[in-house]
Amino acid sequence: MKRRTRFRVKFYDEARLVDRGGFSVTWLGVAAIAIVVAAFFICIGIGVVWFSPIKNRLPGYMPPGQRAQTEEAYRKVDSLQQLYTTQQRYLDNLVNVLNTTRDPEVPDTVGRALPFKPDSLLVSSEIEREFLRKMEEAGYIITVNRDYDDTDTEE
Numbered sequence: 001m002k003r004r005t006r007f008r009v010k011f012y013d014e015a016r017l018v019d020r021g022g023f024s025v026t027w028l029g030v031a032a033i034a035i036v037v038a039a040f041f042i043c044i045g046i047g048v049v050w051f052s053p054i055k056n057r058l059p060g061y062m063p064p065g066q067r068a069q070t071e072e073a074y075r076k077v078d079s080l081q082q083l084y085t086t087q088q089r090y091l092d093n094l095v096n097v098l099n100t101t102r103d104p105e106v107p108d109t110v111g112r113a114l115p116f117k118p119d120s121l122l123v124s125s126e127i128e129r130e131f132l133r134k135m136e137e138a139g140y141i142i143t144v145n146r147d148y149d150d151t152d153t154e155e
Contacts, residue, residue, distance in 0.1 A: 010022035
């Protein structure tokens, strides 16, 4: 008959050199303890999600009416942020234009310009490409982003 492996856990007080107790378990006991500990942590996780406001951030836990209101609030905040950013860029540009100490030869506002959103989904014509080429040769910096991606905005 094969001898069964046992694991012994002892609690020893080194300050007083006294054995405070302990226990021994087999592989079956180790598995049972692991299952109980895993179940305990799973229950703690479920409790945190169930009884705390974090469940509002998880998909599927918020009531549909409340989710619609939250998404609408997020959209409003996003549009307000875009409006604020646009107005801030306008004010920065105005301050830059009214600055009398700046070098007029340096087009410092052009470097911060955003690429234009294309007006059409159609491919640009030869006349349009020729016009853009002439404008760039004349020294005007025109940035047209043909790969503009509008997928991050919800409509």
